[in-house]
Amino acid sequence: MSNTSSVLDMPEQAFAGLETRDAHAWFGKHHALAGVSLRFPAKSVTGLIGPSGCGKSTYLRLLNRMHEFIPNSAMAGEVLLHGDDIYGESVDPAAIRLKVGMVFQKPNPFPAMTIRENVISGLKLAHIKIDNEQDLVEKCLSRAGLWKEVKDRLDASGGSLSGGQQQRLCIARSLAVEPEVLLMDEPCSALDPGSTLRIEETIKELAEKITVVIVTHNMQQASRVSDYCAFFLSDGGPGVLVEADQTRKMFTNPTDTRTADYVQGKFG
Amino acid sequence: MSEFTIPQPTRPWDRKRSEVVRSGVSLAIVGLLSFAIVLFTGFSGVDGWALCILLLCVAVLIYRGRKLSKKERGNATVQLVITAAAILAFAPWLSIFGSVLVKGIVGLKVNFVTSDMRTTVPDDDLSMGGALHAILGSLLMVLMATIITLPLGILSGVYLTEIKGRFTFLVRFVIQSMSGVPSIVAGLFVFTTYVSATHGPTALGGSLALGILMLPTVARTAEEVLKLVPDDLRSASLALGARQWRTTLMVVLPTVRSGLITAGILGVARVIGETAPLLLTAGSSTAFWFNPVKGPIASLPIYVFGMLQIGTEYAVNRAWTGALVLMLAVFALFFTARKLGGKDKR
Structure with missing residues (x-):
């Protein structure tokens, strides 16, 4: 296998500006991820799929510098945003995270804030001036598909919502800072099927405006929601990128036999 | 590949x-x-x-x-x-x-930790006499106090977090107010109820007074760490058909073993430097014996206090050395606790 695993084929104007070149990740001595080179298409959903422990979440966290919060972690390679390495010497990681947002596995609205405060919290935390708070709150909550349900109780606590609503609140919170890319780390795995469906609809609508990268271990979800797919696999060693392509092709006619076995449910 | x-x-x-x-x-x-x-x-x-x-x-x-x-x-x-x-x-x-x-x-010479004051007066040269009796006395009393208090403290913690009986409020209230009791009052209590009723100050009297002071610290810390045990674990054990006492004994308590050790150590650290209650209940001596009901027995804080009271140059030196040994003992305790407790995965 070559050092450069796979690259999504796409015309240059469809490139989102985010790519990795030969990205590696370590936890202490454990080599978790090896040699991932991938370019992300703009205004689309890219699904990262693969069995547990294949490094897909690690890879996601490399993309907005969340990886470094894990003690003893290390990395190598380049993560480029519009041509600049986000691990470069004079880069402010906070500014990167402002551009590359993240939604986590468990809904985590700030419990001490109301729904409204949760939505604008990103701007408050980053000292960004808010011009029209009411409009912003409505816009973000609408894009996250939550506005109709909460418009009469914006001053209730974020914790008073159901799990699915909380996750959509977290999405609205990420959208308020207007990121170019939204990373989602198994955003539906803690939710019921109904809420999952609503979130998937939301994700598809988001991809009309921004680039979404979603980690999922649910292949049906990947086939439903994503335009492109990247398949990660670990054979006991570090996780590698096996194949990346359009979702339709990955699920019907993949190049690599391991991808075929995985998407047909033969393992994982 | x-x-x-x-x-x-x-x-x-x-x-x-x-x-x-x-x-x-x-x-x-x-x-x-x-x-x-x-x-x-x-x-x-x-x-x-x-x-x-x-x-x-x-x-x-x-x-x-x-x-x-x-x-x-x-x-x-x-x-x-x-x-x-x-x-x-x-x-x-x-x-x-x-x-x-x-x-x-x-004054920190070998003889300080190997000999006592049986044949030495405080004014003798620092190469004579020592505080072995006080060190051993302190250790004996703290050990006895721990043996009495640790089970009681952990059991009160278990009562508050696992059994949650109808006296929960009362127990918590009493423990909280006990932690505010001045140490001399604990000493007076043991003095009136035990010391004056028997043959005067003894190691047992001292450890009873120290135990009263230790109990609230141990119980509150134990309660706090037991609260950290996720309910999932209790449910998992109960769902396997375990009785509550088996669950508590085999699942809940081992989960927070290091925390409970910390509770004990915090209790020890709370009382090892106590002077006032020991003045009333344990007294002072120039030699050590293992019999806890034999008579007055020295401890490090009392040793320091006594030597300072004498006030001559060598006596004051001995007092400072006693204080140093006391501090080193506390550090050693904390270090051991860390070593023992650090094995849990947190």
């Missing part, structure tokens, strides 16, 4: 080594420069030196921070203030330990 050329792991988010070196060098230069200023100008003494360092550090920081953006500067300032506050909180400890060390090291 593994023909990767694996690159070297890097940590781009760490501070650069050159930066760390530069900070160290500037700090050293600032220190020396202040020393020079103290030598040749009106500033004098440690205070002047510290003030010079402070002013120069601020100057250096302002100079080096000029290139940062506004947000970075804010972040750096807050980091600096917090670090400075942490160091400041550390300073009194360092000062106390430093002075005890300097004054106590004079």
Whole structure:
């Protein structure tokens, strides 16, 4: 296998500006991820799929510098945003995270804030001036598909919502800072099927405006929601990128036999 | 398939080594420069030196921070203030330990921990006599107090978090108010109920008084750590058909083993330096015996107190050395607790 695993084929104007070149990740001595080179298409959903422990979440966290919060972690390679390495010497990681947002596995609205405060919290935390708070709150909550349900109780606590609503609140919170890319780390795995469906609809609508990268271990979800797919696999060693392509092709006619076995449910 | 050329792991988010070196060098230069200023100008003494360092550090920081953006500067300032506050909180400890060390090291000879005061008077040379009896007395009383208190404290914690009986409120209230009891009152209580009813001060009397002081600390800490056990674990055990007492014994308590050890150690640390209750309940002696009901017995705090009362040069030296040994004993305890308790996965 070559050092450069796979690259999504796409015309240059469809490139989102985010790519990795030969990205590696370590936890202490454990080599978790090896040699991932991938370019992300703009205004689309890219699904990262693969069995547990294949490094897909690690890879996601490399993309907005969340990886470094894990003690003893290390990395190598380049993560480029519009041509600049986000691990470069004079880069402010906070500014990167402002551009590359993240939604986590468990809904985590700030419990001490109301729904409204949760939505604008990103701007408050980053000292960004808010011009029209009411409009912003409505816009973000609408894009996250939550506005109709909460418009009469914006001053209730974020914790008073159901799990699915909380996750959509977290999405609205990420959208308020207007990121170019939204990373989602198994955003539906803690939710019921109904809420999952609503979130998937939301994700598809988001991809009309921004680039979404979603980690999922649910292949049906990947086939439903994503335009492109990247398949990660670990054979006991570090996780590698096996194949990346359009979702339709990955699920019907993949190049690599391991991808075929995985998407047909033969393992994982 | 593994023909990767694996690159070297890097940590781009760490501070650069050159930066760390530069900070160290500037700090050293600032220190020396202040020393020079103290030598040749009106500033004098440690205070002047510290003030010079402070002013120069601020100057250096302002100079080096000029290139940062506004947000970075804010972040750096807050980091600096917090670090400075942490160091400041550390300073009194360092000062106390430093002075005890300097004054106590004079008398810290082998005989201090191997002999007692049976055949020595406090004014004898420091190469004679020691505090073995006081060290052993302290250890004996603390050990007995722990044996009495630790099970009681853990059981009260279990009552409060696992059984949640109808007296929960009362038990918690009593424990909380007990932690406010002045130590001399605990001593008086044991004095009236036990010491004066038997043959006067003994090691058992001392450990009873210490136990009263330990109990609230142990019980409250035990309750706090037991609260940290996730309910999932209790449910999992109960769902396997376990009775509640088996669940508590085999699942809940082992989960927080290190926390419970910490509870015990905190209790010991609370009482090992207590002087007032021991004056009434354990008294003082010049030799040690293992019989806890035989008669008055010395302990380190009482030893220090007694030697200071005598007030002659050698006696005061002995007092400082006693204080040093007491502090070292507490450190050793904490260190062991860390070692023992650190095995849990947290």
